[in-house]
Amino acid sequence: MSINLINLSKAKHTFFASLALALLSGACFAEGAVQWGYEGKVGPSNWGSLEKEFATCKVGQMQAPIDIPSKSATAVTAPITTKYKASAGEIINNGHTIQVALADGGSAMLGGVDYKILQLHFHTPAEEKIDGKGFPINAHLVHKSADGKLAVIGVLFNEGSENKSLKEVFANMPAKEGKVALKSNFDATSILPSSLAYYSYSGSLTTPPCSEGVSFYILKAPIELSKDQLNAFKKVFKMNARPLQPLNGRKITQGS
Ligand SMILES: [Zn+2]
Incomplete structure:
Protein backbone atom coordinates (compact mmCIF):
# COMPACT_ATOMS: atom_id res chain seq x y z
CA MET A 1 0.00 0.00 0.00
CA SER A 2 1.38 3.42 -0.86
CA ILE A 3 1.63 6.18 1.67
CA ASN A 4 -0.85 8.89 0.94
CA LEU A 5 0.68 12.35 1.19
CA ILE A 6 -2.71 14.01 1.59
CA ASN A 7 -3.33 11.89 4.64
CA LEU A 8 0.13 12.76 5.87
CA SER A 9 -0.69 16.44 5.83
CA LYS A 10 -3.72 15.74 8.04
CA ALA A 11 -1.56 13.57 10.24
CA LYS A 12 -2.44 12.62 13.75
CA HIS A 13 -0.31 11.30 16.57
CA THR A 14 -1.61 7.78 16.06
CA PHE A 15 -1.02 8.12 12.36
CA PHE A 16 2.63 9.01 12.87
CA ALA A 17 2.98 6.12 15.29
CA SER A 18 1.49 3.73 12.70
CA LEU A 19 3.61 5.22 9.96
CA ALA A 20 6.78 4.85 12.00
CA LEU A 21 5.85 1.24 12.75
CA ALA A 22 5.01 0.57 9.11
CA LEU A 23 8.31 2.04 7.95
CA LEU A 24 10.25 0.08 10.52
CA SER A 25 8.54 -3.20 9.80
CA GLY A 26 7.93 -2.66 6.09
CA ALA A 27 4.31 -3.63 6.75
CA CYS A 28 1.17 -2.30 5.14
CA PHE A 29 0.62 0.77 7.29
CA ALA A 30 -2.23 1.76 9.58
CA GLU A 31 -4.16 -1.46 9.28
CA GLY A 32 -7.66 -1.10 10.71
CA ALA A 33 -7.42 2.69 10.70
CA VAL A 34 -9.13 3.51 7.43
CA GLN A 35 -9.16 7.21 6.71
CA TRP A 36 -12.63 8.54 5.94
CA GLY A 37 -13.95 12.05 5.72
CA TYR A 38 -16.64 14.28 4.32
CA GLU A 39 -15.06 15.27 1.00
CA GLY A 40 -13.51 13.74 -2.09
CA LYS A 41 -12.31 10.17 -2.43
CA VAL A 42 -12.89 9.37 1.23
CA GLY A 43 -16.22 11.24 1.33
CA PRO A 44 -19.70 9.83 2.10
CA SER A 45 -20.46 8.59 -1.44
CA ASN A 46 -17.41 6.32 -1.21
CA TRP A 47 -17.60 5.21 2.45
CA GLY A 48 -19.17 1.87 1.48
CA SER A 49 -16.22 1.02 -0.75
CA LEU A 50 -13.38 2.11 1.52
CA GLU A 51 -13.38 -1.08 3.53
CA LYS A 52 -15.38 -4.32 3.80
CA GLU A 53 -16.66 -3.37 7.27
CA PHE A 54 -18.16 -0.17 5.83
CA ALA A 55 -20.36 -1.95 3.24
CA THR A 56 -23.57 -1.09 5.12
CA CYS A 57 -22.91 2.58 4.26
CA LYS A 58 -23.64 1.59 0.64
ZN1 LIG B 1 -23.94 12.14 15.06
Missing part, protein backbone atom coordinates in the same frame (compact mmCIF):
# COMPACT_ATOMS: atom_id res chain seq x y z
CA VAL A 59 -26.12 -1.30 0.84
CA GLY A 60 -28.02 -0.47 4.04
CA GLN A 61 -31.70 0.30 3.58
CA MET A 62 -32.31 1.99 6.94
CA GLN A 63 -29.61 4.64 6.92
CA ALA A 64 -29.41 7.97 8.71
CA PRO A 65 -29.77 10.91 8.52
CA ILE A 66 -33.11 11.52 6.82
CA ASP A 67 -35.35 14.42 5.91
CA ILE A 68 -38.27 13.78 8.27
CA PRO A 69 -41.66 14.03 6.54
CA SER A 70 -43.59 15.33 9.55
CA LYS A 71 -47.04 14.69 8.05
CA SER A 72 -46.35 10.96 7.83
CA ALA A 73 -45.71 10.80 11.59
CA THR A 74 -49.14 9.62 12.64
CA ALA A 75 -48.45 6.89 15.19
CA VAL A 76 -47.91 8.22 18.69
CA THR A 77 -45.31 6.70 20.97
CA ALA A 78 -44.37 7.24 24.62
CA PRO A 79 -42.95 10.57 25.77
CA ILE A 80 -39.21 10.82 26.47
CA THR A 81 -38.28 11.03 30.12
CA THR A 82 -34.73 11.77 31.26
CA LYS A 83 -32.78 11.10 34.41
CA TYR A 84 -29.60 12.88 33.40
CA LYS A 85 -27.15 14.14 36.00
CA ALA A 86 -24.08 16.34 36.11
CA SER A 87 -21.07 14.27 35.15
CA ALA A 88 -17.34 14.61 34.77
CA GLY A 89 -16.17 14.21 31.20
CA GLU A 90 -13.84 15.03 28.38
CA ILE A 91 -14.02 17.24 25.30
CA ILE A 92 -12.65 15.12 22.49
CA ASN A 93 -11.67 16.01 18.93
CA ASN A 94 -11.77 12.54 17.31
CA GLY A 95 -10.88 13.81 13.85
CA HIS A 96 -14.51 13.81 12.70
CA THR A 97 -16.39 15.81 15.33
CA ILE A 98 -16.20 17.32 18.80
CA GLN A 99 -17.54 14.88 21.34
CA VAL A 100 -18.32 15.40 25.01
CA ALA A 101 -17.77 12.00 26.62
CA LEU A 102 -19.59 11.64 29.95
CA ALA A 103 -18.35 9.39 32.73
CA ASP A 104 -21.71 8.97 34.46
CA GLY A 105 -24.32 11.23 32.85
CA GLY A 106 -27.48 9.33 33.80
CA SER A 107 -30.07 7.89 31.45
CA ALA A 108 -33.19 8.45 29.35
CA MET A 109 -36.33 6.34 28.85
CA LEU A 110 -36.78 6.01 25.10
CA GLY A 111 -39.59 3.88 23.72
CA GLY A 112 -39.98 2.25 27.13
CA VAL A 113 -36.31 1.25 27.34
CA ASP A 114 -33.75 2.71 29.73
CA TYR A 115 -30.67 3.97 27.89
CA LYS A 116 -27.52 5.30 29.55
CA ILE A 117 -26.05 8.41 27.94
CA LEU A 118 -22.47 7.93 26.74
CA GLN A 119 -21.58 11.06 24.82
CA LEU A 120 -22.86 13.91 22.74
CA HIS A 121 -21.32 15.33 19.58
CA PHE A 122 -22.08 17.83 16.86
CA HIS A 123 -22.62 18.02 13.11
CA THR A 124 -22.60 21.12 10.95
CA PRO A 125 -24.85 21.64 9.11
CA ALA A 126 -27.43 19.65 11.12
CA GLU A 127 -27.71 16.13 9.67
CA GLU A 128 -31.47 15.70 10.00
CA LYS A 129 -33.92 17.96 8.25
CA ILE A 130 -37.63 18.36 9.01
CA ASP A 131 -39.86 18.80 5.93
CA GLY A 132 -36.83 19.97 3.99
CA LYS A 133 -35.92 22.60 6.55
CA GLY A 134 -32.27 22.56 7.57
CA PHE A 135 -30.48 23.90 10.65
CA PRO A 136 -26.92 25.19 11.00
CA ILE A 137 -25.80 22.60 13.56
CA ASN A 138 -27.16 19.74 15.66
CA ALA A 139 -26.14 17.70 18.66
CA HIS A 140 -26.54 13.93 18.79
CA LEU A 141 -26.85 12.53 22.32
CA VAL A 142 -25.73 8.90 22.07
CA HIS A 143 -27.18 6.34 24.48
CA LYS A 144 -26.76 2.61 25.01
CA SER A 145 -29.16 0.16 26.65
CA ALA A 146 -28.14 -2.67 28.96
CA ASP A 147 -28.46 -5.08 26.03
CA GLY A 148 -26.23 -2.99 23.79
CA LYS A 149 -28.81 -1.17 21.63
CA LEU A 150 -28.05 2.40 20.58
CA ALA A 151 -30.46 5.33 20.68
CA VAL A 152 -29.75 8.92 19.70
CA ILE A 153 -31.58 12.06 20.77
CA GLY A 154 -31.11 14.77 18.16
CA VAL A 155 -31.15 18.41 19.20
CA LEU A 156 -31.40 21.02 16.43
CA PHE A 157 -29.96 24.51 16.84
CA ASN A 158 -30.87 27.87 15.37
CA GLU A 159 -28.47 30.77 15.43
CA GLY A 160 -29.44 33.19 18.19
CA SER A 161 -28.39 33.78 21.78
CA GLU A 162 -25.23 32.32 23.26
CA ASN A 163 -25.76 28.80 24.57
CA LYS A 164 -24.46 29.07 28.12
CA SER A 165 -24.58 25.31 28.70
CA LEU A 166 -22.13 24.78 25.86
CA LYS A 167 -19.92 27.73 26.77
CA GLU A 168 -17.09 25.68 28.23
CA VAL A 169 -17.25 23.01 25.51
CA PHE A 170 -17.23 25.46 22.61
CA ALA A 171 -14.52 27.61 24.19
CA ASN A 172 -12.20 24.63 24.73
CA MET A 173 -12.58 22.45 21.63
CA PRO A 174 -9.23 20.90 20.75
CA ALA A 175 -8.30 22.25 17.30
CA LYS A 176 -6.49 19.01 16.46
CA GLU A 177 -7.21 15.41 17.37
CA GLY A 178 -6.96 15.13 21.14
CA LYS A 179 -8.88 15.74 24.32
CA VAL A 180 -9.16 17.94 27.38
CA ALA A 181 -10.97 17.28 30.66
CA LEU A 182 -14.15 19.24 31.39
CA LYS A 183 -13.53 21.73 34.19
CA SER A 184 -17.19 21.78 35.23
CA ASN A 185 -19.47 18.76 35.30
CA PHE A 186 -21.86 18.60 32.36
CA ASP A 187 -25.57 17.81 32.67
CA ALA A 188 -27.17 16.74 29.37
CA THR A 189 -30.49 18.17 30.57
CA SER A 190 -28.97 21.60 30.06
CA ILE A 191 -29.02 21.31 26.26
CA LEU A 192 -32.58 20.01 25.95
CA PRO A 193 -35.45 22.29 24.90
CA SER A 194 -38.30 22.61 27.40
CA SER A 195 -40.50 20.40 25.19
CA LEU A 196 -39.20 16.91 24.47
CA ALA A 197 -41.76 16.35 21.67
CA TYR A 198 -40.00 14.31 19.01
CA TYR A 199 -40.05 12.47 15.69
CA SER A 200 -38.64 8.97 15.81
CA TYR A 201 -37.28 6.64 13.17
CA SER A 202 -35.03 3.63 12.93
CA GLY A 203 -31.69 4.51 11.37
CA SER A 204 -27.97 3.92 11.53
CA LEU A 205 -24.71 5.43 12.68
CA THR A 206 -24.19 8.46 10.41
CA THR A 207 -20.48 7.67 10.23
CA PRO A 208 -18.69 4.50 9.08
CA PRO A 209 -19.39 1.65 9.63
CA CYS A 210 -23.03 2.97 9.31
CA SER A 211 -24.36 0.10 11.46
CA GLU A 212 -28.17 -0.08 11.54
CA GLY A 213 -30.56 -0.66 14.44
CA VAL A 214 -30.02 2.82 15.90
CA SER A 215 -33.23 4.46 17.20
CA PHE A 216 -33.41 8.20 16.54
CA TYR A 217 -35.48 10.67 18.54
CA ILE A 218 -35.24 14.06 16.85
CA LEU A 219 -36.61 16.81 19.09
CA LYS A 220 -39.08 19.08 17.32
CA ALA A 221 -38.14 22.25 19.22
CA PRO A 222 -34.78 23.75 18.23
CA ILE A 223 -32.60 25.54 20.77
CA GLU A 224 -30.08 28.32 20.16
CA LEU A 225 -26.40 29.01 20.04
CA SER A 226 -24.61 32.19 19.02
CA LYS A 227 -22.98 32.93 15.70
CA ASP A 228 -19.62 33.07 17.51
CA GLN A 229 -20.19 29.58 18.94
CA LEU A 230 -21.18 28.22 15.54
CA ASN A 231 -18.12 29.81 13.97
CA ALA A 232 -15.88 28.38 16.69
CA PHE A 233 -17.10 24.89 15.76
CA LYS A 234 -16.79 25.56 12.03
CA LYS A 235 -13.20 26.67 12.54
CA VAL A 236 -12.44 23.11 13.70
CA PHE A 237 -14.93 21.27 11.42
CA LYS A 238 -16.08 23.28 8.43
CA MET A 239 -18.55 20.54 7.39
CA ASN A 240 -19.14 17.19 9.06
CA ALA A 241 -22.63 16.12 8.04
CA ARG A 242 -23.50 12.98 6.08
CA PRO A 243 -25.92 13.70 3.22
CA LEU A 244 -29.59 12.74 3.60
CA GLN A 245 -30.40 9.06 3.05
CA PRO A 246 -33.51 7.58 1.39
CA LEU A 247 -36.46 6.82 3.66
CA ASN A 248 -37.17 3.49 1.89
CA GLY A 249 -40.69 3.27 3.31
CA ARG A 250 -39.68 3.60 6.95
CA LYS A 251 -42.42 4.71 9.34
CA ILE A 252 -41.95 7.89 11.35
CA THR A 253 -43.55 8.01 14.78
CA GLN A 254 -43.91 10.95 17.12
CA GLY A 255 -44.36 11.68 20.79
CA SER A 256 -45.12 14.68 22.94
Whole structure:
Protein backbone atom coordinates (compact mmCIF):
# COMPACT_ATOMS: atom_id res chain seq x y z
CA MET A 1 0.00 0.00 0.00
CA SER A 2 1.38 3.42 -0.86
CA ILE A 3 1.63 6.18 1.67
CA ASN A 4 -0.85 8.89 0.94
CA LEU A 5 0.68 12.35 1.19
CA ILE A 6 -2.71 14.01 1.59
CA ASN A 7 -3.33 11.89 4.64
CA LEU A 8 0.13 12.76 5.87
CA SER A 9 -0.69 16.44 5.83
CA LYS A 10 -3.72 15.74 8.04
CA ALA A 11 -1.56 13.57 10.24
CA LYS A 12 -2.44 12.62 13.75
CA HIS A 13 -0.31 11.30 16.57
CA THR A 14 -1.61 7.78 16.06
CA PHE A 15 -1.02 8.12 12.36
CA PHE A 16 2.63 9.01 12.87
CA ALA A 17 2.98 6.12 15.29
CA SER A 18 1.49 3.73 12.70
CA LEU A 19 3.61 5.22 9.96
CA ALA A 20 6.78 4.85 12.00
CA LEU A 21 5.85 1.24 12.75
CA ALA A 22 5.01 0.57 9.11
CA LEU A 23 8.31 2.04 7.95
CA LEU A 24 10.25 0.08 10.52
CA SER A 25 8.54 -3.20 9.80
CA GLY A 26 7.93 -2.66 6.09
CA ALA A 27 4.31 -3.63 6.75
CA CYS A 28 1.17 -2.30 5.14
CA PHE A 29 0.62 0.77 7.29
CA ALA A 30 -2.23 1.76 9.58
CA GLU A 31 -4.16 -1.46 9.28
CA GLY A 32 -7.66 -1.10 10.71
CA ALA A 33 -7.42 2.69 10.70
CA VAL A 34 -9.13 3.51 7.43
CA GLN A 35 -9.16 7.21 6.71
CA TRP A 36 -12.63 8.54 5.94
CA GLY A 37 -13.95 12.05 5.72
CA TYR A 38 -16.64 14.28 4.32
CA GLU A 39 -15.06 15.27 1.00
CA GLY A 40 -13.51 13.74 -2.09
CA LYS A 41 -12.31 10.17 -2.43
CA VAL A 42 -12.89 9.37 1.23
CA GLY A 43 -16.22 11.24 1.33
CA PRO A 44 -19.70 9.83 2.10
CA SER A 45 -20.46 8.59 -1.44
CA ASN A 46 -17.41 6.32 -1.21
CA TRP A 47 -17.60 5.21 2.45
CA GLY A 48 -19.17 1.87 1.48
CA SER A 49 -16.22 1.02 -0.75
CA LEU A 50 -13.38 2.11 1.52
CA GLU A 51 -13.38 -1.08 3.53
CA LYS A 52 -15.38 -4.32 3.80
CA GLU A 53 -16.66 -3.37 7.27
CA PHE A 54 -18.16 -0.17 5.83
CA ALA A 55 -20.36 -1.95 3.24
CA THR A 56 -23.57 -1.09 5.12
CA CYS A 57 -22.91 2.58 4.26
CA LYS A 58 -23.64 1.59 0.64
CA VAL A 59 -26.12 -1.30 0.84
CA GLY A 60 -28.02 -0.47 4.04
CA GLN A 61 -31.70 0.30 3.58
CA MET A 62 -32.31 1.99 6.94
CA GLN A 63 -29.61 4.64 6.92
CA ALA A 64 -29.41 7.97 8.71
CA PRO A 65 -29.77 10.91 8.52
CA ILE A 66 -33.11 11.52 6.82
CA ASP A 67 -35.35 14.42 5.91
CA ILE A 68 -38.27 13.78 8.27
CA PRO A 69 -41.66 14.03 6.54
CA SER A 70 -43.59 15.33 9.55
CA LYS A 71 -47.04 14.69 8.05
CA SER A 72 -46.35 10.96 7.83
CA ALA A 73 -45.71 10.80 11.59
CA THR A 74 -49.14 9.62 12.64
CA ALA A 75 -48.45 6.89 15.19
CA VAL A 76 -47.91 8.22 18.69
CA THR A 77 -45.31 6.70 20.97
CA ALA A 78 -44.37 7.24 24.62
CA PRO A 79 -42.95 10.57 25.77
CA ILE A 80 -39.21 10.82 26.47
CA THR A 81 -38.28 11.03 30.12
CA THR A 82 -34.73 11.77 31.26
CA LYS A 83 -32.78 11.10 34.41
CA TYR A 84 -29.60 12.88 33.40
CA LYS A 85 -27.15 14.14 36.00
CA ALA A 86 -24.08 16.34 36.11
CA SER A 87 -21.07 14.27 35.15
CA ALA A 88 -17.34 14.61 34.77
CA GLY A 89 -16.17 14.21 31.20
CA GLU A 90 -13.84 15.03 28.38
CA ILE A 91 -14.02 17.24 25.30
CA ILE A 92 -12.65 15.12 22.49
CA ASN A 93 -11.67 16.01 18.93
CA ASN A 94 -11.77 12.54 17.31
CA GLY A 95 -10.88 13.81 13.85
CA HIS A 96 -14.51 13.81 12.70
CA THR A 97 -16.39 15.81 15.33
CA ILE A 98 -16.20 17.32 18.80
CA GLN A 99 -17.54 14.88 21.34
CA VAL A 100 -18.32 15.40 25.01
CA ALA A 101 -17.77 12.00 26.62
CA LEU A 102 -19.59 11.64 29.95
CA ALA A 103 -18.35 9.39 32.73
CA ASP A 104 -21.71 8.97 34.46
CA GLY A 105 -24.32 11.23 32.85
CA GLY A 106 -27.48 9.33 33.80
CA SER A 107 -30.07 7.89 31.45
CA ALA A 108 -33.19 8.45 29.35
CA MET A 109 -36.33 6.34 28.85
CA LEU A 110 -36.78 6.01 25.10
CA GLY A 111 -39.59 3.88 23.72
CA GLY A 112 -39.98 2.25 27.13
CA VAL A 113 -36.31 1.25 27.34
CA ASP A 114 -33.75 2.71 29.73
CA TYR A 115 -30.67 3.97 27.89
CA LYS A 116 -27.52 5.30 29.55
CA ILE A 117 -26.05 8.41 27.94
CA LEU A 118 -22.47 7.93 26.74
CA GLN A 119 -21.58 11.06 24.82
CA LEU A 120 -22.86 13.91 22.74
CA HIS A 121 -21.32 15.33 19.58
CA PHE A 122 -22.08 17.83 16.86
CA HIS A 123 -22.62 18.02 13.11
CA THR A 124 -22.60 21.12 10.95
CA PRO A 125 -24.85 21.64 9.11
CA ALA A 126 -27.43 19.65 11.12
CA GLU A 127 -27.71 16.13 9.67
CA GLU A 128 -31.47 15.70 10.00
CA LYS A 129 -33.92 17.96 8.25
CA ILE A 130 -37.63 18.36 9.01
CA ASP A 131 -39.86 18.80 5.93
CA GLY A 132 -36.83 19.97 3.99
CA LYS A 133 -35.92 22.60 6.55
CA GLY A 134 -32.27 22.56 7.57
CA PHE A 135 -30.48 23.90 10.65
CA PRO A 136 -26.92 25.19 11.00
CA ILE A 137 -25.80 22.60 13.56
CA ASN A 138 -27.16 19.74 15.66
CA ALA A 139 -26.14 17.70 18.66
CA HIS A 140 -26.54 13.93 18.79
CA LEU A 141 -26.85 12.53 22.32
CA VAL A 142 -25.73 8.90 22.07
CA HIS A 143 -27.18 6.34 24.48
CA LYS A 144 -26.76 2.61 25.01
CA SER A 145 -29.16 0.16 26.65
CA ALA A 146 -28.14 -2.67 28.96
CA ASP A 147 -28.46 -5.08 26.03
CA GLY A 148 -26.23 -2.99 23.79
CA LYS A 149 -28.81 -1.17 21.63
CA LEU A 150 -28.05 2.40 20.58
CA ALA A 151 -30.46 5.33 20.68
CA VAL A 152 -29.75 8.92 19.70
CA ILE A 153 -31.58 12.06 20.77
CA GLY A 154 -31.11 14.77 18.16
CA VAL A 155 -31.15 18.41 19.20
CA LEU A 156 -31.40 21.02 16.43
CA PHE A 157 -29.96 24.51 16.84
CA ASN A 158 -30.87 27.87 15.37
CA GLU A 159 -28.47 30.77 15.43
CA GLY A 160 -29.44 33.19 18.19
CA SER A 161 -28.39 33.78 21.78
CA GLU A 162 -25.23 32.32 23.26
CA ASN A 163 -25.76 28.80 24.57
CA LYS A 164 -24.46 29.07 28.12
CA SER A 165 -24.58 25.31 28.70
CA LEU A 166 -22.13 24.78 25.86
CA LYS A 167 -19.92 27.73 26.77
CA GLU A 168 -17.09 25.68 28.23
CA VAL A 169 -17.25 23.01 25.51
CA PHE A 170 -17.23 25.46 22.61
CA ALA A 171 -14.52 27.61 24.19
CA ASN A 172 -12.20 24.63 24.73
CA MET A 173 -12.58 22.45 21.63
CA PRO A 174 -9.23 20.90 20.75
CA ALA A 175 -8.30 22.25 17.30
CA LYS A 176 -6.49 19.01 16.46
CA GLU A 177 -7.21 15.41 17.37
CA GLY A 178 -6.96 15.13 21.14
CA LYS A 179 -8.88 15.74 24.32
CA VAL A 180 -9.16 17.94 27.38
CA ALA A 181 -10.97 17.28 30.66
CA LEU A 182 -14.15 19.24 31.39
CA LYS A 183 -13.53 21.73 34.19
CA SER A 184 -17.19 21.78 35.23
CA ASN A 185 -19.47 18.76 35.30
CA PHE A 186 -21.86 18.60 32.36
CA ASP A 187 -25.57 17.81 32.67
CA ALA A 188 -27.17 16.74 29.37
CA THR A 189 -30.49 18.17 30.57
CA SER A 190 -28.97 21.60 30.06
CA ILE A 191 -29.02 21.31 26.26
CA LEU A 192 -32.58 20.01 25.95
CA PRO A 193 -35.45 22.29 24.90
CA SER A 194 -38.30 22.61 27.40
CA SER A 195 -40.50 20.40 25.19
CA LEU A 196 -39.20 16.91 24.47
CA ALA A 197 -41.76 16.35 21.67
CA TYR A 198 -40.00 14.31 19.01
CA TYR A 199 -40.05 12.47 15.69
CA SER A 200 -38.64 8.97 15.81
CA TYR A 201 -37.28 6.64 13.17
CA SER A 202 -35.03 3.63 12.93
CA GLY A 203 -31.69 4.51 11.37
CA SER A 204 -27.97 3.92 11.53
CA LEU A 205 -24.71 5.43 12.68
CA THR A 206 -24.19 8.46 10.41
CA THR A 207 -20.48 7.67 10.23
CA PRO A 208 -18.69 4.50 9.08
CA PRO A 209 -19.39 1.65 9.63
CA CYS A 210 -23.03 2.97 9.31
CA SER A 211 -24.36 0.10 11.46
CA GLU A 212 -28.17 -0.08 11.54
CA GLY A 213 -30.56 -0.66 14.44
CA VAL A 214 -30.02 2.82 15.90
CA SER A 215 -33.23 4.46 17.20
CA PHE A 216 -33.41 8.20 16.54
CA TYR A 217 -35.48 10.67 18.54
CA ILE A 218 -35.24 14.06 16.85
CA LEU A 219 -36.61 16.81 19.09
CA LYS A 220 -39.08 19.08 17.32
CA ALA A 221 -38.14 22.25 19.22
CA PRO A 222 -34.78 23.75 18.23
CA ILE A 223 -32.60 25.54 20.77
CA GLU A 224 -30.08 28.32 20.16
CA LEU A 225 -26.40 29.01 20.04
CA SER A 226 -24.61 32.19 19.02
CA LYS A 227 -22.98 32.93 15.70
CA ASP A 228 -19.62 33.07 17.51
CA GLN A 229 -20.19 29.58 18.94
CA LEU A 230 -21.18 28.22 15.54
CA ASN A 231 -18.12 29.81 13.97
CA ALA A 232 -15.88 28.38 16.69
CA PHE A 233 -17.10 24.89 15.76
CA LYS A 234 -16.79 25.56 12.03
CA LYS A 235 -13.20 26.67 12.54
CA VAL A 236 -12.44 23.11 13.70
CA PHE A 237 -14.93 21.27 11.42
CA LYS A 238 -16.08 23.28 8.43
CA MET A 239 -18.55 20.54 7.39
CA ASN A 240 -19.14 17.19 9.06
CA ALA A 241 -22.63 16.12 8.04
CA ARG A 242 -23.50 12.98 6.08
CA PRO A 243 -25.92 13.70 3.22
CA LEU A 244 -29.59 12.74 3.60
CA GLN A 245 -30.40 9.06 3.05
CA PRO A 246 -33.51 7.58 1.39
CA LEU A 247 -36.46 6.82 3.66
CA ASN A 248 -37.17 3.49 1.89
CA GLY A 249 -40.69 3.27 3.31
CA ARG A 250 -39.68 3.60 6.95
CA LYS A 251 -42.42 4.71 9.34
CA ILE A 252 -41.95 7.89 11.35
CA THR A 253 -43.55 8.01 14.78
CA GLN A 254 -43.91 10.95 17.12
CA GLY A 255 -44.36 11.68 20.79
CA SER A 256 -45.12 14.68 22.94
ZN1 LIG B 1 -23.94 12.14 15.06
